[in-house]
Amino acid sequence: xxxxxxxxxxxxxxxxxxxxxxxxxxxxxxxxxxxxxxxxxxxxxxxxxxxxxxxxxxxxxxxxxxxxxxxxxxxxxxxxxxxxxxxxxxxxxxxxxxxxxxxxxxxxxxxxxxxxxxxxxxxxxxxxxxxxxxxxxxxxxxxxxxxxxxxxxxxxxxxxxxxxxxxxxxxxxxxxxxxxxxxxxxxxxxxxxxxxxxxxxxxxxxxxxxxxxxxxxxxxxxxxxxxxxxxxxxxxxxxxxxxxxxxxxxxxxxxxxx
Amino acid sequence: xxxxxxxxxxxxxxxxxxxxxxxxxxxxxxxxxxxxxxxxxxxxxxxxxxxxxxxxxxxxxxxxxxxxxxxxxxxxxxxxxxxxxxxxxxxxxxxxxxxxxxxxxxxxxxxxxxxxxxxxxxxxxxxxxxxxxxxxxxxxxxxxxxxxxxxxxxxxxxxxxxxxxxxxxxxxxxxxxxxxxxxxxxxxxxxxxxxxxxxxxxxxxxxxxxxxxxxxxxxxxxxxxxxxxxxxxxxxxxxxxxxxxxxxxxxxxxxxxxxxxxxxxxxxxxxxxxxxxxxxxxxxxxxxxxxxxxxxxxxxxx
Numbered sequence: 001x002x003x004x005x006x007x008x009x010x011x012x013x014x015x016x017x018x019x020x021x022x023x024x025x026x027x028x029x030x031x032x033x034x035x036x037x038x039x040x041x042x043x044x045x046x047x048x049x050x051x052x053x054x055x056x057x058x059x060x061x062x063x064x065x066x067x068x069x070x071x072x073x074x075x076x077x078x079x080x081x082x083x084x085x086x087x088x089x090x091x092x093x094x095x096x097x098x099x100x101x102x103x104x105x106x107x108x109x110x111x112x113x114x115x116x117x118x119x120x121x122x123x124x125x126x127x128x129x130x131x132x133x134x135x136x137x138x139x140x141x142x143x144x145x146x147x148x149x150x151x152x153x154x155x156x157x158x159x160x161x162x163x164x165x166x167x168x169x170x171x172x173x174x175x176x177x178x179x180x181x182x183x184x185x186x187x188x189x190x191x192x193x194x195x196x197x198x199x200x201x202x203x204x205x206x207x208x209x210x211x212x213x214x215x216x217x218x219x220x221x222x223x224x225x226x227x228x229x230x231x232x233x234x235x236x237x238x239x240x241x242x243x244x245x246x247x248x249x250x251x252x253x254x255x256x257x258x
Numbered sequence: 259x260x261x262x263x264x265x266x267x268x269x270x271x272x273x274x275x276x277x278x279x280x281x282x283x284x285x286x287x288x289x290x291x292x293x294x295x296x297x298x299x300x301x302x303x304x305x306x307x308x309x310x311x312x313x314x315x316x317x318x319x320x321x322x323x324x325x326x327x328x329x330x331x332x333x334x335x336x337x338x339x340x341x342x343x344x345x346x347x348x349x350x351x352x353x354x355x356x357x358x359x360x361x362x363x364x365x366x367x368x369x370x371x372x373x374x375x376x377x378x379x380x381x382x383x384x385x386x387x388x389x390x391x392x393x394x395x396x397x398x399x400x401x402x403x404x405x406x407x408x409x410x411x412x413x414x415x416x417x418x419x420x421x422x423x424x425x426x427x428x429x430x431x432x433x434x435x436x437x438x439x440x441x442x443x444x445x446x447x448x449x450x451x452x453x454x455x456x457x458x459x460x461x462x463x464x465x466x467x468x469x470x471x472x473x474x475x476x477x478x479x480x481x482x483x484x485x486x487x488x489x490x491x492x493x494x495x496x497x498x499x500x501x502x503x504x505x506x507x508x509x510x511x512x513x514x515x516x517x518x519x520x521x522x523x524x525x526x527x528x529x530x531x532x533x534x535x536x537x538x539x540x541x542x543x544x545x546x547x548x549x550x551x552x553x554x555x556x557x558x559x560x
Contacts, residue, residue, distance in 0.1 A: 040413050041436060041444040048334060049413040129402075182385050183344040185378050208381060216338035216389045221402035229387045 003091050007099020008106060015069060015107035024061035025114055031057060032122055047126035048219050054122055055215045058115045059142075063174060065111055066146045070104045070153035071166040074252065083257055097249045101154055101241075108146040112139060133224045138214050140230065144237035145212035149174055151244035152207075158251045174209060181210040207240040312421060324422030331355060331414035331431075337401050338390035346373045354395065355411060356427055359434035361461065363505035397438070406439045419448075423455035430465045437472060445469055460490045460503075464510050476517060483514045504537045511537070519557040527551055 015021065032054040040046050077083040077096075086096065116139045124130045149170070156166040180187075181203075188199035211233055214225065273279075312320055332353040333340040341347045348368030356362035371393045377383035394400055397408040415432040418425060429452030436445035446469045453462045467482035487510050494502045515530035531548045535541050551557055 038413075040416060041409070041441055041448070043409055043412075043441070046409055046413055048410040129404075182382075183342065185382060186344045189378070204379075204381070208385065211385060211388050214388050220334070220337035220390060220400075221404070222337070222390055223401065225387060229384070232384065 003089075003095045004099040004102060007086075007091070007096060008103035011069075011073065011100060011103025012107050012110070015103075015111075020068065021065060021107075021111045021114070024064065025111070025118070028054065028057040028061060028115065029118060032118075036122065036126065045126060045128070047123060050126060051119070051123050051219045052215070054119050055218065058112075058119060059213065059215070061115065062108065062112060062142060062146060063149065063171070066104070066108050066149040067153050067167050067170050067174070069107060070100070070150045071157050071163040071170070073100045073104065073154065074157045075163050078257055087257075093252050094249050097154065097245060097252055101151060101245055104150045104154070105143075105147050108150060109143045112142055112146065116142075129221070131221065131224070134218055134222075137225050137230055138218050141212040141214055141233055144234055145209055147241045148207050148209060148237050148244070151241040151248070155244045155248035155251070158248050158255060177206055177209045178213060179210075181206060181208050207237075212237070316421075320421040321425075324418045324425055324428070327414045327418035327421065328353070328425065328428060331411040331418070334411045334414065335396050335408075336390075337394050337396065339393055341373045346375070349373055353427075353431070355435070356431045358395065359431050360509065361430040361434060361465065362427060408435045409439050409441075411435060419452070423452070426452065426456055426459050426461050428452075430461050433465050433469065437469065442469060442473060458489060458493070460486050460493065460506055460510070463489060464506060464513070467510075467513065471513070471517065476521065480514070480517055483510050483517070486510050487514065507537050508534055516557055519551060524551060527557065 032050060035053055036050050074083075074096075077086065083096075087093065091099075116135060120130070120132075120135055123135075152173070153166060153170045156170045157163065160166045160169065184199055184203035184206075188196045188203060190196075191199060216222075217225065316323065332350070332355050335353075335355040341350055346368060349366050349370035350373070351365045351367075352362050354366075354370075357364040357366070374386070374391060377386060390401075392401075396410060397406075400407045412432055412435065415428050419428045419432070422428070429449055433445040433449045436442070436448065446466065449462055449466050449469065453459065453466070456462060463482050463486035467479045467486060470476075470482060471479035487507075490503075490507050490510065494507070511530045511534040515527045515534070518524075518527040518530060528548055528551055531544055531551065535544050535548075538544050547557060
């Protein structure tokens with residue numbers, strides 16, 4: 001376990017050294033605060049539009065951080081040839097994969113904590129209302145979403161040729177699921193025939209990442225989600241993350257490194 | 259010869275220096291800008307929406323965004339429970355915020371409560387626990403029950419008006435909800451902003467009349483509604499009946515009738531109701547009102 005943690009630690013340190021998170025956090029804060037300063041019919045307590053903009057920026061930033069960080073890990077180790085001394089420690093390829101996963105995921109969760117702290121501050125200051133349980137649920141579901149995306153990206157990074165293609169393809173898949181995942185069954189029912197069956201099969205096979213996007217509930221101050229639902233989502237996300245990691249490890253195990 | 263040479267040498271020594279080239283270029287640029295600037299200014303002044311950076315960047319495409327923000331306001335009115343392009347949208351053809359404000363004729367059919375239908379599978383059923391799936395309206399049964407929550411729709415209406423100043427409904431809807439939440443001054447100011455962009459708008463004049471009537475400025479309200487009615491006649495009388503906006507005409511005449519009744523001018527009230535008679539699909543109701551007013555009974559609200 002300590003080997004996995006050591007590999008993860010290196011990933012987190014690299015994340016702290018890089019400027020991506022700071023830049024994204026700065027941009028999110030700047031855009032949110034600029035929009036927050038707009039005079040809307042003289043009412044300073046109108047907050048929902050600001051919550052929506054801020055959460056949208058947080059989601060975009062989290063997807064960028066998760067995919068960009070995970071896509072580089074294995075190819076960068078290969079390119080700089082640091083993978084050889086790492087595997088000679090001895091560290092197994094499964095430990096490398098798990099270490100990279102936990103490192104990327106922890107880095108995402110840490111950056112999410114910063115983003116959500118800022119969101120809480122902005123929202124609470126505007127609305128004078130602090131639904132901390134709801135915010136924690138949104139944060140946790142977002143963290144589980146990042147786990148699935150990181151695992152999917154790691155799998156992509158050992159299957160695809162270059163980090164750029166991994167970032168593009170995983171980005172398109174994640175965006176596609178977020179936008180269309182919930183509606184595929186309706187499209188399948190309307191399409192019918194072989195294409196309908198194919199869409200239906202895709203609907204049941206894909207990880208439903210849109211479940212983890214509970215922005216509308218947060219923006220419009222809906223009551224907190226049932227904890228059983230949160231537990232189900234966590235298990236579902238863990239299962240898919242595990243599946244992607246096993247697939248990534250299976251490919252990485254047979255991969256020629258030189 | 260020597261003198262000529264020394265002049266040339268001096269000129270060469272001055273013009274050969276790099277800074278003199280920069281000064282000359284700067285001077286040339288300044289002269290050119292004074293020549294070109296009036297032409298450019300005149301050209302910009304001829305363009306509609308000159309000085310609006312959004313219009314310059316987006317062109318007519320900004321109307322698409324304006325419509326998107328208008329719908330977004332209605333999404334907020336429902337606290338996020340709203341049909342997507344994949345759902346049955348029959349119950350949301352007219353924005354509910356406009357229908358409830360009485361500024362648009364409702365064309366909605368179908369079930370607004372259950373447009374999602376029954377869940378088709380366990381994924382669909384579980385998915386519905388992650389987004390709003392209960393029909394509510396802000397100010398009536400909003401999920402957090404906050405006072406004046408209706409104002410949350412206003413930012414999107416303001417952005418919509420900024421992007422498309424000719425979308426009349428944006429002003430009238432925003433003005434209604436502003437008035438409802440006690441911001442009468444802001445409502446009137448926003449309507450006047452809309453009137454500047456759309457000086458012939460019957461709807462904005464009518465809504466301004468409502469603002470003045472609420473402010474107990476009856477005389478001003480009467481003038482505004484009378485003007486709105488004249489404008490309606492100018493714009494709509496020549497059109498075929500099915501193309502006329504009779505909804506707004508009925509609203510103007512009914513408000514005028516009510517105003518005159520409250521002011522004690524029963525004859526004028528009856529005249530307004532009689533003018534309204536041919537515009538209504540169901541004239542029996544108006545005939546009953548005329549009879550009530552003639553009998554000295556109060557004019558009930560529609």
